[in-house]
Amino acid sequence: MRKVLSGRLLKFLGALLVLFLIAQILLSTFLKHRTEPRPLPVEEYRLISPLTYHYLINQPDVCRDRSPFLVLMVPVAPQEAAAREAVRRTWGSASSDTLTLFYAGLPDGGELSPIQEALEEESKLHADIIQMNFMDSYQNLTIKTMIMMKWLATHCPNSSYAMKVDADIFVNVFYLVEWLRSSPRLGFITGSVIRDGSPRRTPNSKWYLSEKLYPEDSFPPYVSGAGYVFSSDLAGRISWASRFVRMIPLEDVYVGLCLRVLGVQPVYSNSLPFLRNLFEIQKLEYDRCTFARRVIVNKFKPSELLQIWQDFSKNHASC
């Protein structure tokens, strides 16, 4: 009697185990299916796809005869000539390992604007401007960033690293190049990593995101848009991932969403021994030896940048 019972019990437990395993397999395929990214509807992808726009100004051959170690990609509005000039005279030209390029959209008034004419003249002089025919606006920075990614993957794939950096940033290219050279990496993106970001739901915020546009309650980890550095292989991959990510007007969060599709984690960068953030997103008073141990410092007017650089470029090695 006991034997029969324990035999049945064993069968029962065996069947339970099999059911449990089947349920697990079903659940995991269901979950996988759920999190597998789905391509955007064609109309939605059109807005963000670089193929929608065409070049008004391009520099397709800047990497033909050289493979820059680091491409500095600077998004800038068409009318911000003074900001471009300050970058050219400071960190934009400080190292033979770097190539600096400016990315713009259309000015208000479009191609007939006098700003457009001035931009074309400036481009003839410096051959460092790339422009596509989308409206240049804060909201459209996401489009611009995807254009930058696509441009790099197409026209400068042999560069090792790229940096997306705003024109009002101090960039310590000396430190940055040396630091990147010390450990070559692929699938790498670093900057000031934000891990606990979430959408602002108050409509009058500069960073407002409606629940319709972005239903999730939080953002995946992303690097602050002021300045971030990545290995150039990521440019094409991020560009590819954007087929799956709906356009939102927050450029840096958008890149974070593309990284999530790719399964790439952005890396926070500290300097030893005090674990200071190398990508300083607050504004700091200029101090040569403080700045010598940062990759970027935020928020400088063109005139301030020019002034700081006079001292920094000459004396940073003394720190």
Ligand SMILES: *[C@@H]1O[C@H](CO)[C@@H](O)[C@H](O)[C@H]1NC(C)=O
């Ligand atoms: C890039 O590198 C590959 C392999 O090293 C080489 O074949 C190709 O010519 C290079 N392209 C450019 C544009 O330098």
Ligand SMILES: *[C@@H]1O[C@H](CO)[C@@H](O)[C@H](O)[C@H]1NC(C)=O
């Ligand atoms: C963004 O660019 C597209 C294409 O030029 C344009 O239709 C749209 O109005 C722009 N959006 C904003 C908010 O500037």
